[in-house]
Structures are given as structure tokens and as C-alpha cells.
Amino acid sequence: MHVRILMVEDEKYMAEAIEQILKKNNYSIDLAFDGEYGLDCGLSGIYDIIILDIMLPKMDGIIVLKELRNNGIQTPVILLTAKGETEDKVEGLDSGADDYLAKPFQTEELLARLRALGRRKNEMIHDSIxxxxxxxxxxxxxxxxxxxxxxxxxxxxxxxxxxxxxxxxxxxxxxxxxxxxxxxxxxxxxxxxxxxxxxxxxxxxxxxxxxxxxxxxxxxxxxxxxxxxxxxx
Structure with missing residues (x-):
């Protein structure tokens, strides 16, 4: 299955490095470097997974996440948090995040999380109630x-x-x-x-x-x- 990812991250060097890695692993990825543009992209509903940093210019990641959920966008979101910031993790989960990664993280771990979310999405495509x-x-x-x-x-x-x-x-x-x-x-x-x-x-x-x-x-x-x-x- 072709998986399209949106990454909202203001650290351009990091975002572009991850972009290259994900492309090599057959993911399609778009980048947004601030919260306002990230929200606009996310509201399009075209993405399978969103990777969202909390600390962003113009609009922080928690607000972006809440706006997405308030507008009916249920795209799975992996939240990027500062290491050890339990409050950020809880607030993120409470706002509708599906998973989180604490910075700094290994790209292998990110890939594993993406595969897990992708598998779950595939498994959920059925008609049974x-x-x-x-x-x-x-x-x-x-x-x-x-x-x-x-x-x-x-x-x-x-x-x-x-x-x-x-x-x-x-x-x-x-x-x-x-x-x-x-x-x-x-x-x-x-x-x-x-x-x-x-x-x-x-x-x-x-x-x-x-x-x-x-x-x-x-x-x-x-x-x-x-x-x-x-x-x-």
C-alpha cells in the first residue's frame, strides 16, 4: 500500500534528512516547517499518517492536533516530544495523538512506528461491526x-x-x-x-x-x- 506522510517539523535539516530516509523506504512525504502551514496541509485529509512536532513556530503542535480532530480529521498522528516531558505526552494523547516519539530518536524506531500504524490501518479495512x-x-x-x-x-x-x-x-x-x-x-x-x-x-x-x-x-x-x-x- 502506498503511504503518504505529512511531517510538520521546524528543524529543517532534521526534517529533510528524515524525508530522504522515508523516500528510500518507499514512503511519499511532504514537509511543513510551521504549525499554520502544517494545519492547512493536514486539513486536506489526503495523508495516511502525520508526524507532528510539539514546538513549532506560528502554532504549536498541540493546537494543530486539536484543530485537526475538531475538524473531523482522524489521520493517525505520531507526536514528537522532548525527551522526558511526560506532561507533553499526556496532553498530546489527550488531544488525540495516536503515538509519540521522544527526541532524539533513531530512524529505525520511527520506521517501526510507521509500519505498525500502517498494519493497523490495513487490518481495520473491513465491514464487520x-x-x-x-x-x-x-x-x-x-x-x-x-x-x-x-x-x-x-x-x-x-x-x-x-x-x-x-x-x-x-x-x-x-x-x-x-x-x-x-x-x-x-x-x-x-x-x-x-x-x-x-x-x-x-x-x-x-x-x-x-x-x-x-x-x-x-x-x-x-x-x-x-x-x-x-x-x-
């Missing part, structure tokens, strides 16, 4: 429906819910979630999973769904419905 309790998930459109209400999920949220639905009744460990969603060679940690579990719980609450994600302490997570009479954490 996933059902559990009173919710319906369309992994192709990322749409979560409950009754007469619906919610557009981010790619990672959809992947996590898809995993939980497919294992219904079975406890899924944090390690399993990390391996399935981010791959084996990743710096994603337990709190990465916790953030996305929290996102899904908020959406279930907004939809007034009877489905809950139960925390089994020391083991992981399992989908249940409120009819089960369990206590949810």
Missing part, C-alpha cells in the same frame, strides 16, 4: 455507537476497544495491550494504557452505556456490563 452489550464499534470508521448516540474514537481508542471486545470475558493484561497496540519494541508504559482506558471510560459515560471496563488489580482489564452487578474502578 463489533458488538458488545449495548455498544457497536465500526473499526473502519472508528465510530462507537450506543442507542441513538455515537462517538468518533481515535485510532488507538478503537484498537484498544476492539481488543477488549475480541477477548470478551477474558482479562487482558497491560503488557498484552502494549504489545498489540504499540508492538514489542516500544517505550510505551503502563500509564500509556491507563490513559486510553480512561478515555474509553469517559466515552462510555457520555454515551450512557451499560458497558464498563473493569480493572482487575494486578491482572489487567475486562469488559463487563452493569447488569453483572460488579464494582467498576
Amino acid at each position: 463489533l458488538l458488545y452489550g449495548d455498544i457497536e464499534l465500526d473499526p473502519h470508521t472508528l465510530n462507537l455507537n450506543c442507542g441513538n448516540k455515537d462517538f468518533k474514537l481515535t485510532l488507538k481508542e478503537s484498537q484498544l476497544l476492539e481488543l477488549l471486545i475480541s477477548r470478551k470475558g477474558i482479562i487482558v493484561s497491560k503488557d498484552s495491550i502494549i504489545e498489540k497496540l504499540w508492538g514489542y519494541k516500544t517505550d510505551a508504559e503502563d500509564n500509556h494504557v491507563e490513559v486510553y482506558i480512561s478515555f474509553l471510560r469517559k466515552k462510555f459515560s457520555h454515551l450512557k452505556s451499560t458497558v464498563r471496563i473493569q480493572t482487575v488489580r494486578g491482572a489487567g482489564y475486562v469488559l463487563k456490563t452493569s447488569k453483572d452487578g460488579k464494582t467498576y474502578v
Whole structure:
């Protein structure tokens, strides 16, 4: 599959070096060197993946990301953060980012993240609707429906819910979630999973769904419905 990438990065030397590497790996890539132009490009909806730096002139990456999501652009976004800046990572994920890379990073790691997102996109192109309790998930459109209400999920949220639905009744460990969603060679940690579990719980609450994600302490997570009479954490 031909993958078209937008990279929004103001360090031109770095961006152009990565551009050459990605082209050698058969990716099509466009560059934007400030947030305003990056947002304009992203809003076109033509890209398969966006690599987005946080520190940008004219408009910072978090604002760009929020504007993309507010305008219905669900293109997977890999956020570039400063090393060790946990606050940036959490804010980025909360704003709709699908993954992050801490600078400086190895190009091999970036390529691995791009391949993982590409695989997930391919896997999600199917017509089947996933059902559990009173919710319906369309992994192709990322749409979560409950009754007469619906919610557009981010790619990672959809992947996590898809995993939980497919294992219904079975406890899924944090390690399993990390391996399935981010791959084996990743710096994603337990709190990465916790953030996305929290996102899904908020959406279930907004939809007034009877489905809950139960925390089994020391083991992981399992989908249940409120009819089960369990206590949810």
C-alpha cells in the first residue's frame, strides 16, 4: 500500500534528512516547517499518517492536533516530544495523538512506528461491526455507537476497544495491550494504557452505556456490563 506522510517539523535539516530516509523506504512525504502551514496541509485529509512536532513556530503542535480532530480529521498522528516531558505526552494523547516519539530518536524506531500504524490501518479495512452489550464499534470508521448516540474514537481508542471486545470475558493484561497496540519494541508504559482506558471510560459515560471496563488489580482489564452487578474502578 502506498503511504503518504505529512511531517510538520521546524528543524529543517532534521526534517529533510528524515524525508530522504522515508523516500528510500518507499514512503511519499511532504514537509511543513510551521504549525499554520502544517494545519492547512493536514486539513486536506489526503495523508495516511502525520508526524507532528510539539514546538513549532506560528502554532504549536498541540493546537494543530486539536484543530485537526475538531475538524473531523482522524489521520493517525505520531507526536514528537522532548525527551522526558511526560506532561507533553499526556496532553498530546489527550488531544488525540495516536503515538509519540521522544527526541532524539533513531530512524529505525520511527520506521517501526510507521509500519505498525500502517498494519493497523490495513487490518481495520473491513465491514464487520463489533458488538458488545449495548455498544457497536465500526473499526473502519472508528465510530462507537450506543442507542441513538455515537462517538468518533481515535485510532488507538478503537484498537484498544476492539481488543477488549475480541477477548470478551477474558482479562487482558497491560503488557498484552502494549504489545498489540504499540508492538514489542516500544517505550510505551503502563500509564500509556491507563490513559486510553480512561478515555474509553469517559466515552462510555457520555454515551450512557451499560458497558464498563473493569480493572482487575494486578491482572489487567475486562469488559463487563452493569447488569453483572460488579464494582467498576
